[in-house]
Amino acid sequence: MSADTLDVPGLGAPADTEWETVVGLEVHAELATETKLFSASPNRFGGEPNTHIDPVSLGLPGSLPVLNEKAVELAIRVGLSLNCRVQPSIFARKNYFYPDMPKDFQISQYDQPINVDGWLELPSGKRVGIERAHLEEDTGKTVHIGGGGRIHEAGYSLVDYNRAGVPLIEIVGHPELRSAEEARHYVTELRSILVAVGASDGKMEEGSLRVDCNVSVRPLGIDRLGTRCEIKNVNSLRSLGRAIEYESRRQIDQLISGHPIEQQTRHWNEDDGRTHALRSKEEDYDYRYFPEPDLLPLDPSAEWVEQIRQALPVLPRDRRQSLAEAAPTVEADHIALAVERSMDELALAAISGGGPSERVMTHVIQNLADGVGMLSPESLASLVAMEEAGELTATQAKKVLAVLVESGGSPQKAAQSLGFEAMDSGELETLVDGLISEHPDEWSRFCEGDNKLTGFFVGQVMKTTQGRADGKAVTQLLNARRG
Amino acid sequence: MAALARLELTDEELDRFTGQLDELLDHVAEVEALDVEGLPPTMHALPIANLLRPDTPGEVLDRDEVLSQAPVAENGQFRVPPILGEAP
Amino acid sequence: MSAVEIAAAVRSGQQSARSAVEECLSVIEEGDAEVHAFNLVTAAQARTRADEIDAAVADGRDPGPLAGVPVALKDNLCTRGVPTTCSSRILEGWEPPYDATVVEKLHNAGAIVVGKTNMDEFAMGSSTENSAFGPTRNPCDPNRVPGGSSGGSAAAVAAGFASIALGSDTGGSIRQPAALCGVVGVKPTYGLVSRFGLVAFASSLDQIGPFTTTVADSAAVLDVISGPDHRDSTSIRDSLPPVTDTLDDGVDGLRVGVLAELSGDGIAPDVSARLRAAIDALESAGARVAEASVPAAVFGLSAYYLIAPAEASSNLARYDGVRYGLRMDASNTPDMNTATRSAGFGDEVKRRIMIGTYALSAGYYDAYYGKAQKVRTLIINDFASVWEQFDLLVSPTSPTTAFSLGERTADPMAMYMSDVCTVPVNLTGQTAMSVPYGVGDDGLPVGVQVMAPALGESVMFRAAAVLEASLR
Numbered sequence A: 001m002s003a004d005t006l007d008v009p010g011l012g013a014p015a016d017t018e019w020e021t022v023v024g025l026e027v028h029a030e031l032a033t034e035t036k037l038f039s040a041s042p043n044r045f046g047g048e049p050n051t052h053i054d055p056v057s058l059g060l061p062g063s064l065p066v067l068n069e070k071a072v073e074l075a076i077r078v079g080l081s082l083n084c085r086v087q088p089s090i091f092a093r094k095n096y097f098y099p100d101m102p103k104d105f106q107i108s109q110y111d112q113p114i115n116v117d118g119w120l121e122l123p124s125g126k127r128v129g130i131e132r133a134h135l136e137e138d139t140g141k142t143v144h145i146g147g148g149g150r151i152h153e154a155g156y157s158l159v160d161y162n163r164a165g166v167p168l169i170e171i172v173g174h175p176e177l178r179s180a181e182e183a184r185h186y187v188t189e190l191r192s193i194l195v196a197v198g199a200s201d202g203k204m205e206e207g208s209l210r211v212d213c214n215v216s217v218r219p220l221g222i223d224r225l226g227t228r229c230e231i232k233n234v235n236s237l238r239s240l241g242r243a244i245e246y247e248s249r250r251q252i253d254q255l256i257s258g259h260p261i262e263q264q265t266r267h268w269n270e271d272d273g274r275t276h277a278l279r280s281k282e283e284d285y286d287y288r289y290f291p292e293p294d295l296l297p298l299d300p301s302a303e304w305v306e307q308i309r310q311a312l313p314v315l316p317r318d319r320r321q322s323l324a325e326a327a328p329t330v331e332a333d334h335i336a337l338a339v340e341r342s343m344d345e346l347a348l349a350a351i352s353g354g355g356p357s358e359r360v361m362t363h364v365i366q367n368l369a370d371g372v373g374m375l376s377p378e379s380l381a382s383l384v385a386m387e388e389a390g391e392l393t394a395t396q397a398k399k400v401l402a403v404l405v406e407s408g409g410s411p412q413k414a415a416q417s418l419g420f421e422a423m424d425s426g427e428l429e430t431l432v433d434g435l436i437s438e439h440p441d442e443w444s445r446f447c448e449g450d451n452k453l454t455g456f457f458v459g460q461v462m463k464t465t466q467g468r469a470d471g472k473a474v475t476q477l478l479n480a481r482r483g
Numbered sequence B: 001m002a003a004l005a006r007l008e009l010t011d012e013e014l015d016r017f018t019g020q021l022d023e024l025l026d027h028v029a030e031v032e033a034l035d036v037e038g039l040p041p042t043m044h045a046l047p048i049a050n051l052l053r054p055d056t057p058g059e060v061l062d063r064d065e066v067l068s069q070a071p072v073a074e075n076g077q078f079r080v081p082p083i084l085g086e087a088p
Numbered sequence C: 001m002s003a004v005e006i007a008a009a010v011r012s013g014q015q016s017a018r019s020a021v022e023e024c025l026s027v028i029e030e031g032d033a034e035v036h037a038f039n040l041v042t043a044a045q046a047r048t049r050a051d052e053i054d055a056a057v058a059d060g061r062d063p064g065p066l067a068g069v070p071v072a073l074k075d076n077l078c079t080r081g082v083p084t085t086c087s088s089r090i091l092e093g094w095e096p097p098y099d100a101t102v103v104e105k106l107h108n109a110g111a112i113v114v115g116k117t118n119m120d121e122f123a124m125g126s127s128t129e130n131s132a133f134g135p136t137r138n139p140c141d142p143n144r145v146p147g148g149s150s151g152g153s154a155a156a157v158a159a160g161f162a163s164i165a166l167g168s169d170t171g172g173s174i175r176q177p178a179a180l181c182g183v184v185g186v187k188p189t190y191g192l193v194s195r196f197g198l199v200a201f202a203s204s205l206d207q208i209g210p211f212t213t214t215v216a217d218s219a220a221v222l223d224v225i226s227g228p229d230h231r232d233s234t235s236i237r238d239s240l241p242p243v244t245d246t247l248d249d250g251v252d253g254l255r256v257g258v259l260a261e262l263s264g265d266g267i268a269p270d271v272s273a274r275l276r277a278a279i280d281a282l283e284s285a286g287a288r289v290a291e292a293s294v295p296a297a298v299f300g301l302s303a304y305y306l307i308a309p310a311e312a313s314s315n316l317a318r319y320d321g322v323r324y325g326l327r328m329d330a331s332n333t334p335d336m337n338t339a340t341r342s343a344g345f346g347d348e349v350k351r352r353i354m355i356g357t358y359a360l361s362a363g364y365y366d367a368y369y370g371k372a373q374k375v376r377t378l379i380i381n382d383f384a385s386v387w388e389q390f391d392l393l394v395s396p397t398s399p400t401t402a403f404s405l406g407e408r409t410a411d412p413m414a415m416y417m418s419d420v421c422t423v424p425v426n427l428t429g430q431t432a433m434s435v436p437y438g439v440g441d442d443g444l445p446v447g448v449q450v451m452a453p454a455l456g457e458s459v460m461f462r463a464a465a466v467l468e469a470s471l472r
């Protein structure tokens, strides 16, 4: 083994090597405040360019930042819901020249962030470590004119500072994700938490949630981390997955062909489905961080933090747990889906109102994808009870449910209005006996063990009753007659 | 250092400044000899913390007034020559 | 007439604000061609405002405690719709869309802004020679500098162009020119006066303060401009009781320390002699005087010349040609930034940006900026133990009287040494003021520096008043 392969995990590995992808995510979320992080102009998406501006967000000489209390509260909410330690923190200046930065430095938190050492639990139960979740200000926006709007070919650019100074929380996760899918789950879960605690609207398409991903690869079983690349411009969950898959494939191919990975920042291009190098580690910028002298240390009192903790809503993870306990036989991803769609409260209420959990969850997952409308938990509970008692077939129940979603009311009334009157067992027996004598050949083949004919008889019953009968009850009856 | 500060110095300036900066750095180097081990750095002379502002919208600047001060403006925005690359 | 006298006359209707302003404008007209205290004289606005004040008096409305008093503002204080240049090409023509808090407060108190004063570019300097618009001359001797960086403000008051001027003091920029021009100059406790609207040089050190001809005037101005401001996070949230109320309480029984490290080596003999006279005056007024020592104070200058440029290098990054001020054309934004800054900043600003960038850069941070901030702690701790034994400290304000124009421009280190006595209290946040105390061998003014702990303004002003009275 050469020295190179010792240093670089997987360098020159055989083509049939099994690889592991290692992903760490940095998520920036815009906080749902009324005003900016350090000034009173509105924090609002869109609007005419340069209309949400004030001396601070424009970096005018003589302007001074003053910290927004709500942004701090939201940051603490995020920290607590990510199981972080909330600590005394300070703001720092990150110095670099760029026209979308009004002061040519960004006020961020550097070596003393507000939230540290937390974790996030994926629906699978896996815990991903959170290094920190800190406060910082957003930049303005530039549009590039000419050259197809691409930054490198543009003739000139225009700058809008509406977004400058919008509060961000940057959540830095440990590199503990192992696939594109896991990364998507992480972002989905993080977004649900941010939305649940009211910290952010989580809209990736409006840029209020932005993801940078650090990707590296290594042969399975190797402990050392490979050289990572940071991928920017990932604007949706779909491109997150695609970008990670592309990038890990690229790195694997490069290592197999004997070339080490260069630490780079890369740009995801949605159109060609590739990542492109922006700059390498050697070009690393010297940000000259130092404590922001215009702001005071931030030291939230223990009482305030406790008050915020008390007021936190139940988090997705705990909601999943409650639902899983109430519906122990239902698959985990169905439980997760119900919580993600915020149907867990309905499901829990229906189950505790006496509805059998599996049937409740079947409706929640399969038949209520478009929302619950006028449906109350009580009527969902009595609907599944009717199904359980054989008063409604699955097909009928689905139709009744649609009526309940549309206009509310009780399932009994809805079933009646649809003409779904349950057949009593005597009526069904008479019908089945009639069919047996009408189709002697089919009956004898069925009696000889040809079970395919179950379908024939059930079909005949349904045809005659126009779907009123319960297929399961018919099958039971046929088997009983066969003896 | 000049590039980092977005300054371009002429040869004459560079000559003059280098000597002057060396002299200053020599002088301030006296702080290096001081034993300040264990002392916390002072960022603020006064021990105050936690000034917070309520999240209430206030006045915004008039865009035309602001853009009238801009070296070049277009379409309600500040116009700049090509930026060349993404932020570092 | 002093500011307090003008205000009394205007409030009582004995004199109109308009006449006070006209008198002032004619003195400016006569004298400023030589002194060049002003970058801009706002005669029209001053007349309009004076008429408003007079109308208020006529209507029986309260025109404010400084009614009709002409005031000059250092050109780094933002004035709405009035150019604010910091004596720099890079901000030439910039009109802020807002007033600084202090400007608002003076306006509400009835004072009338007569103009914006010259300064060292972005307040970097000790002689007002680093102005893009040419130097200011000392009204006491036109061949001498007025000190700096607030030299225009000091000269304006000394020449009678305004009764009050505001300056900013980052390392002595109020006290040193006050001493060199023979007027009173005050650096309040850091955080006592809002910095909102003061164009930043070094944020953790900058404070705004007054220049006046009398101690009572400075007290009156401080009472108007101080107080909490929600637009400045570093503003102290409690108000101080009015300094004016205790001005005549004397120094009987006060413990006064002569700060050894700032009063011995390097101080010109004629300056030392005036300090001695001041000490005698305090002693005969009942103060108990002894020598005091703050060993770390000698490192003040070094710490200052690392911290201030570091903060400045970041504060001045925004002058990039994108949003306001000067822009030099170039084919791309980075080159445009560089061309603009290279053309727009003068030598001293470039020098300090370079030092500051260096002090903050990766690999040097700990040795320079980080170390300087710890030295700052050391100085604060040393002062803290001295304040257990003394109520006040005194020293010269400047090691020498006013030096000649051009004398120190080629030698930055010699220029920096002008601040040796004033810099320590900026690092500690304490308050200090310069009181004129006679003249040196050359007949030029000498100032005595009185220092008090943070928020010790009231005691400090009592001593200043005693010194002033002892000269009468």
Ligand SMILES: [Mg+2]
Pocket (backbone or CB within 6 Å): A026, A170
């Ligand atoms: Mg980051």
Ligand SMILES: [Zn+2]
Pocket (backbone or CB within 6 Å): A028, A136, A170
């Ligand atoms: Zn960030």
